[in-house]
Amino acid sequence: EPLKNVLRVATEKDIKAKKDNAEKEIEIKEKTEELSAKYNLDMKVTNAELNLDRSKVVINFTSDNRVDFRELVKELASIFKTRIELKQIGSRNETQLLGGLGPCGRQVCCNLFLKDFEHSSIKMAKNQGLSLNPTKISGLCGRLMCCLGYENEVYVEALKVMPKVNSFVITPDGEGQVVYNNLLKKIVQVKFKLGEDNFELREYPLDQIKQKEVKEDNE
DSSP, rough: OOOOOOOOOOOHOOOOOOHHHHHHHHHHHHHHHHHHHTTOOOEEEEEEETTSSHHHHHHHHOOOOOOOHHHHHHHHHHOSSEEEEEOOHHHHHHHHHHHEEEEEEEEOHHTTOSSSSOOOOOOHHHTTOOOOOHHHBBBBTTTBOOGGSSHHHHHHHHHHSSSTTEEEETTTTTEEEEEEEEEETTTTEEEEOSSSSSSEEEEEEGGGEEEOOOOOOOO
């Protein structure tokens, strides 16, 4: 994206105003929470953002329903003597604003560098062989993790050439059954039956195995 125009170098007055605004934003957020409870509004206040000159404040909130906040805006405007804008956002936008650590232990992508949310789907999780447990593939926002789409194209291409799990293949050591595929390394784990209750697992690079042809019976 193009960079925004730089008006001037920030002065000491600007830096002090920014610091003072940060404290004022906390006050506005707390007051909004207090008044939303007073008016019985079903909303969760995320944060408040003041313009540098305090000519306007944007208050972000989340809610599962539409909220009639007209009376709330009037009272906030009379208290803080500035233009008030309440903005309803989604759970992903809330996480983008607040930040936090994802399941990977790193700062969430949406807060760190993503400008637009990545498209994610359950199919992407299936392609990567991930657990479909919602708690394991969801981010802090409760939605599917954006990073599911980062390597999806690589997994899709790998799935086209890798043998299917439970299929039978021919290896340098004979015929065996596929139990696991490492799609990124293109390594196939094969099970060999040694007896009634015994078996052995071995791994082979994809180029060392051949798919066993399935013969169809003609009726």
